[in-house]
Amino acid sequence: xxxxxxxxxxxxxxxxxxxxxxxxxxxxxxxxxxxxxxxxxxxxxxxxxxxxxxxxxxxxxxxxxxxxxxxxxxxxxxxxxxxxxxxxxxxxxxxxxxxxxxxxxxxxxxxx
Amino acid sequence: xxxxxxxxxxxxxxxxxxxxxxxxxxxxxxxxxxxxxxxxxxxxxxxxxxxxxxxxxxxxxxxxxxxxxxxxxxxxxxxxxxxxxxxxxxxxxxxxxxxxxxxxxxxxxxxxxx
Numbered sequence: 001x002x003x004x005x006x007x008x009x010x011x012x013x014x015x016x017x018x019x020x021x022x023x024x025x026x027x028x029x030x031x032x033x034x035x036x037x038x039x040x041x042x043x044x045x046x047x048x049x050x051x052x053x054x055x056x057x058x059x060x061x062x063x064x065x066x067x068x069x070x071x072x073x074x075x076x077x078x079x080x081x082x083x084x085x086x087x088x089x090x091x092x093x094x095x096x097x098x099x100x101x102x103x104x105x106x107x108x109x110x111x112x
Numbered sequence: 113x114x115x116x117x118x119x120x121x122x123x124x125x126x127x128x129x130x131x132x133x134x135x136x137x138x139x140x141x142x143x144x145x146x147x148x149x150x151x152x153x154x155x156x157x158x159x160x161x162x163x164x165x166x167x168x169x170x171x172x173x174x175x176x177x178x179x180x181x182x183x184x185x186x187x188x189x190x191x192x193x194x195x196x197x198x199x200x201x202x203x204x205x206x207x208x209x210x211x212x213x214x215x216x217x218x219x220x221x222x223x224x225x226x
Contacts, residue, residue, distance in 0.1 A: 041222075042220075049214060099157045
């Protein structure tokens with residue numbers, strides 16, 4: 001079993017839909033959680049960065065962390081074709097090295 | 113300002129050849145990370161630098177892989193005697209400091225070993 005599990009999809013939704021992306025993890029020591037967006041043939045770019053449990057909102061994006069369930073989510077409201085990309089969840093390994101461990105990534109397509 | 117840059121963007125090589133991949137981090141970032149992204153394995157950590165030193169080399173897949181960083185800036189990842197399983201996208205990231213600071217990724221080098 002991988003430390004971080006993420007459904008690779010692909011996920012296809014119509015423009016304007018609410019998208020829910022999720023990851024589960026096994027290490028209860030994880031404290032820092034990130035969502036990166038990666039367009040085809042580009043490097044990942046940070047979307048959301050949260051610490052411990054709770055919600056964080058930034059525009060159309062909301063990140064949720066439920067440490068009790070070891071479950072994190074990214075919600076995208078009013079999805080746009082430009083949101084079509086691969087979304088990667090990531091967590092910092094608790095070793096003071098900054099090492100990130102990633103989920104497999106979910107490929108999202110938003111159809112006009 | 114300028115982001116993380118990597119070169120070359122694409123590299124095709126023959127099995128058994130050595131390759132060098134270069135990373136230019138964001139100016140002032142002391143931490144530098146190398147990751148590899150392949151279809152079967154996803155994105156996996158290879159090595160990180162704090163300044164010019166690499167305290168953790170545990171992610172390097174074999175002793176054919178090595179990396180160095182000079183002047184606290186540019187880093188080079190070298191793969192000797194390349195194998196077909198080395199084909200992947202090699203990503204570099206930098207952050208202000210090692211730990212919980214945001215890592216900013218470069219565009220990657222796509223390596224194909226024939």
